[in-house]
Amino acid sequence: MNRPTFGYAVAALAAAASFAVPLMLDRSQLTIFILLGTAVIVTTGLSLLMGYAGQVSLGQGSFYAVGAYTAGLMAVHGLPTLLGLAAAPVLAAALAALVGVPLLRLRGHYLAFATLAVQLILLSLVGQFEFTGGDIGLRGIPQLGVGDATLIDPLAYAYVTLAAAALVLLVTRNLIKSRPGRGLRALASTEVAAESAGVPVGRYKLAVFSLSAAYAGLAGGIYAFYLGYISPGSFPVLLSVQFVVMAVVGGLGTVWGPVVGATLITLLVQALNSLGTMPGMPAYAPDVLSYAVYALLLILVLLFMPRGLLPSIGSRLEDRRAISPTRS
């Protein structure tokens, strides 16, 4: 089997599986499925940013929050929920474009701190303002729907999430294959080289940053409608770290890496959660276990599989195929 057909087969299989899976899940499992879907969406954007623009953002959680609050506030004030969902990525991207102009002039290490700072400032502002519900948060966000028809079934949300994730993956795939995508790859190797090859480095970086924020905003919108309740506490710094872990573990700058990374981490954290809440475990066990797993995965992958899990395993398979005689 050659590479493109192999890829399509995997994609088709994954698509079929993800359409079938929600039907087999109970309510709490569906919640995990939806959170996983939103994590895939955010991580896809972050992976693009880290892999192609060589920038680490520790503030993806802030764009997630902006999306959630945009959708939540609009819906609470009686605007159509679909409009809120559509506005979530737009506003997140707009914020990214706004802060990106000054921040993207910073080199990698500084940007990580700057995005972290943006998130902390945003959270504290949201906690202060009256109209966002302050520290208590925003309650009673209506269900997603058109006119009188509303989605109350978690299964329906699972499919909304799935559709959004599919859309995001499709956009990302087309972007990577497009002409600007190739320019971005030049950006990833070295900025100076890209600049001298006529790639408008600054504009590309800003575009990727905004796109990654849009993804996060979209995911945040879905999250707000599904849970119906958001507060500053829903978007801790650790959430942003978690997205970095997912992106790094899956492999940067690939289409499927974020899917693998997000799935692996989400399932692992769930498993550890059930382990940590078993009788006899200390009260802090779930937290400690998930911290340790985030940390160890992040460190081990960076040290021993710097390209991420998926590309590393992929190239190992490739090597094996290369030496097998069936390949002509």
Next chain:
Amino acid sequence: MSALLQYVISGLALGCTFALVGSGFVVIHRVTRVVNFAQGAFPVIAGLATASLLTRGLPHGAAELVAILLGGVIGLVVGVVAIGKPGTPPLASLVITLGLAIFAYAVEIIVWGDQPVSFPGLSGTVNVAGARIQQQYFLVIVVALVTFALLELFFGRTYLGKGLAACASNPYSARLVGISVTRMGLVAFALGGVLGGLAGVLVTPLQAVSFDSDVTLAINGFAAAIFGGLMRPMMALVGGLVLGVAEALVAGYYESAFQTEVALAIMLTLMVWQASRRSALEEA
């Protein structure tokens, strides 16, 4: 008037601890070009460790010393993981230190629990122009100033200090004359751990620390370090003092919830200003 004096002195003391954390960032960044996201873990661990050592009956002084040395050892471990493997790019090292910061959470919660911990420092107060000021504030300021003087002597006068400066200045030539840049990087990480540990030992009597205090400590320290472009320890002291006083005044006269936001805003402004100045220089 006496309130103002109180705010200024407490701000200076707090600023000194930011400066110590920040100088750790500077020392590590200068030598290795890595921004150490685990820098906030050193003061937390040192503070928590001092508290437990004191309850185990170790006298003041000894407990603090052990905790500071522990900070150094942990700094060394962070360094080994972050830069010990040859060929680790700086951006990977940065994310690794982030991982280590999270890993520290797990360890700290297991060892010390997740509740804030404090221990008594110097208990007396001093009367300064009508303001009653805790002696601990003065202790913090004096110890920090002495530390910075020693740091300056170390980099300016000792051969090892010059070796570290050489790695910062030109790593290729440093290797050429036989300096092991990796080993110097580990020395820098250990020193960063000691400086962070010292900050933790000094600050814990003033504000209780818990495992997640590291974000505030690291953000303030980084903001202080940014004053000198992450390259000059002395500017971190200036930065720390400015930040500390600004935050104390904001907290005293306006709203204590905005304390950290002041640091964040100053940090962002400085970073962007420095970046635009740098690119203006490059374009010229």
Next chain:
Amino acid sequence: MLEVDDLVVRYGAATALDGVSLRIEQREMVALVGPNGAGKSTLLNTLSGILRPAAGRMRVEGRLAQVPEGRQLFPDLTVEDNLRLGAWRSGDRDPGRVYRLFPGLMRLRRHHAGTLSGGEQQMVAVGRALMSDPDILAVDELSLGLAPLVVADLVRHLRMLNEERGMAILLVEQNARLAFDICGRAYIIEAGRVVASGSCAELANSPEVQRAYLGGSTDEYEEYDESEESEETTR
């Protein structure tokens, strides 16, 4: 003094040295000549232990110190600190012996190395290498970006080190005429291989060498252009 056999050095997949062999005897001055990208600096960095060879053998008797291409000083440290750091491996950190050799540096010892002129910087670079009391001195592009008078002065010092202290010298030069003038023997290296070697007099008479390395104007080494100059001041 120095024996290199079949040395192979790679940067990732690219082979920079492809089986280089070379000898330097005691008290010898040997030139290494070749076009840009031939692998001269790679060889020196391998001898200095900065690059690890993929294959081959090398044996250095005594200590080797390198004066790197483009000086590579510690620009924000003082001249004196630059010199003292040269003794990191060996014991004696007193830079007095370098000041006796280059009295001009004495006056500059508190200046930051980055503020010095090109010629002064090259003196510091040579001095820093001498601080380790080397038995072999490897000099990469001695004349790069320097005025002929300055080069002549540096050459005089190298000759003196060789004659009076018996230091073996490996001189890398793009300017073959200058190199052949100073040294007894030379190796010519192209694309990572030694393509010719022998006494400088012989090589200078070979038609190929003349065409490739000695052609053009006779005072070629005076014509360094701006771009090269600015390139080596930014590190």
